[in-house]
Amino acid sequence: MTKKPIAIFATFGVCLGVSALPAHADAWQDIVQRKTLKCGTFADVPPFAAPDPKTREMVGFDVDMCKTLAKHLGLTAAVTPLSVEARVPEVQMGRVDVTIANLAYTTSRADQIQFSDSYYVAKEMLAVKASNSASSPTELKGKRLSSAKGSTSELSITLNGSEPVTFQDTGSAYMALQQNKSVGMVANTMTITKLVNQSKTAGSELKMLSQPMLLEPVAIGMKKGESVLAEKVNAALMEMDKTGEIDAMWAKWLGLDTEFKMTREEHVQPISAIKFTPIP
Structure with missing residues (x-):
């Protein structure tokens, strides 16, 4: 009679030890x-x-x-x-x-x-028309800047104190800038670089400001x-x-x-x- 509880306790201890092991291997x-x-x-x-x-x-x-x-x-x-x-x-x-x-x-x-x-x-970068005298994003606080909707580009515009004008894609944001619906557009470095190069042969020429909007x-x-x-x-x-x-x-x-x-x-x-x- 005295041995059975001990055996049960020992078994419980083994089970407890197993359950304490990690659920999966490293x-x-x-x-x-x-x-x-x-x-x-x-x-x-x-x-x-x-x-x-x-x-x-x-x-x-x-x-x-x-x-x-x-x-x-x-x-x-x-x-x-x-x-x-x-x-x-x-x-x-x-x-x-x-x-x-x-x-x-x-x-x-x-x-x-x-x-x-x-x-x-x-980096989230800002492009403006080449004729724009702005040299940093802070100069465009309160201004309308275009970007893709729901992107970190849009967030960077808000953080800059500017007014986001958003679209479903960066192509539309680019056209908004070309059509003067915004004074600048924000996208990642690769996209802005491509669009700035594109603007040299079609539409109004753009420039990319050197200071990032967001890292x-x-x-x-x-x-x-x-x-x-x-x-x-x-x-x-x-x-x-x-x-x-x-x-x-x-x-x-x-x-x-x-x-x-x-x-x-x-x-x-x-x-x-x-x-x-x-x-x-």
Whole structure:
């Protein structure tokens, strides 16, 4: 009679010990065992990630980043195309190990996933007509500025104290500026660069102001709580930066010999080291 309770207690103790174990194995160990890094990119957003018209294979800056990151980790990259909206949920649910899809840091995203160090800082830039004497966004406080509706461009206009005039796409925002429905338009650096170049041969010529409207650190997204994976990714990013591999990929897809003509000014650094106003 006295032995049965002891046996029950012992069994209960074993069960309690099992239930205290982690619900899943460490993500890094899972990745090492399968020898593959599941990497989420854009489905069709060139030059970051899009199907090659000839081979139908995914190509672009973010695809190259995935493959190079995997190589530094001793793994093979498995690229999974994602919609813009799925970039955070897919990594949050563990369907991909990392998201490399021009993913900008925001406070709401940081509540859901963890970010690596930033490997470049995206900028929301302001274009005005070349005849406009303004040299900084602060000179256009209270003025009408056009942008895509619901974008961080629209948010930057509000933060600047200007009046947003929004449209469903950047093309319409551009036409609003050309038709004097706004005194400027805001979009990311690549878009503004293309439109400024376009304006040199059609419509009123534009210029891009040098001071950004908003800074957005771009980094790799990972599931929260995976500290080993985060450490591995950050170490690999730093090595990729030191070897010039990120610079080479940038030059290929975004550099001065491309239609975007962008210069990579920032290098790999912790997001906490960047002076910027976080987007909600």
